[in-house]
């Protein structure tokens with residue numbers, strides 16, 4: 001097939017999955033989430049298409065779909081080679097569009113929208129090169145990689161020159177590390193046994209099953225009731241023992257002092273980290289929690305609601321984050337996540353991507369593999385979240401073997417949601433939604 005030269009169209013589908021029915025994905029703040037994503041398809045002057053998603057919950061999806069539509073005129077008609085030659089410029093043309101930026105800047109709905117579009121462009125690029133994204137990135141020169149990053153407002157902490165130095169250092173031993181990750185995969189941890197809305201029986205069954213399949217790192221949700229958290233943590237420890245890592249996630253539930261007090265009460269269960277203990281914008285609050293809990297061996301993890309590279313910069317500088325949880329679609333897609341991976345490397349903080357959501361596992365694996373091959377050069381203290389939901393709807397679902405993500409081999413980034421899932425779960429007209437409405441399980445929108 002001839003290589004495409006330009007983007008000729010952008011379509012958006014509002015896909016939602018009824019995960020709230022089984023309380024999949026439930027936590028202290030999101031008690032009944034319906035995992036959802038706008039699904040963006042970029043068409044080109046050939047048959048090649050680029051797909052992109054962003055992660056939202058239920059009703060919020062419609063708003064992000066509208067925001068994506070607002071960017072259409074900046075994307076359709078663009079020459080692909082021009083984008084690749086100046087990707088940071090293209091990224092900035094979306095992130096800094098002078099009317100839309102007033103809604104952010106670089107945060108929230110507009111940034112989620114940009115992520116879907118930008119990731120679809122990377123999907124196209126990777127497909128054009130016939131490589132999965134991790135490999136496309138790993139094969140790029142340091143100069144090319146930094147050319148995709150918008151360094152605006154980062155100069156006090158990470159300059160282009162420093163980023164280049166980190167990446168040049170990462171070239172040493174690259175081939176060996178690539179061979180290693182291809183052979184052995186990248187460590188995963190599972191969240192999907194520990195959702196807050198699950199019964200004890202379900203937690204025990206899922207954790208036991210996960211263990212028997214070789215999974216050896218676990219995360220549980222906390223923040224409902226401290227005694228109940230202690231009881232569930234004990235249950236987890238009885239199943240997984242004390243040698244395997246157990247992480248805890250409060251999803252922003254607490255005040256700063258409350259977080260410290262609550263986690264002191266859970267410290268005997270040896271959590272490796274407490275994730276999102278308080279409001280995700282409270283950098284100094286996270287720093288205070290980290291200062292109080294680090295002596296107990298508990299780190300602070302955050303990032304899935306961290307709005308942009310500037311916030312990550314401050315979290316890292318303030319020692320407010322011991323684990324950097326990049327999210328594939330919260331910030332402005334690949335370009336901004338590259339900046340964050342480099343920032344984390346500068347501060348020596350491990351990147352452990354967030355993936356509890358739809359299609360996030362499929363996306364974030366590429367970042368960790370690239371990070372290992374070209375940036376941090378190590379898997380020590382690092383792991384990728386795995387949530388075992390909705391993979392049956394992905395055309396190239398992640399492969400987990402012996403508790404590790406296996407490298408994706410298909411060209412592209414967002415490998416795609418199946419046509420059947422798109423027909424069934426497009427909201428509200430999809431076949432599954434019609435069935436759920438007719439059975440009275442969900443209310444049909446007006």
Ligand SMILES: C[C@H](O)[C@@H](O)CC(=O)C(=O)O
Nearest residue numbers: 025026027030033355356
């Ligand atoms: C609402 C989501 O399921 C959220 O709980 C995911 C999350 O915090 C995680 O995976 O971490």
Ligand SMILES: [Mg+2]
Nearest residue numbers: 249275276304
């Ligand atoms: Mg979380």
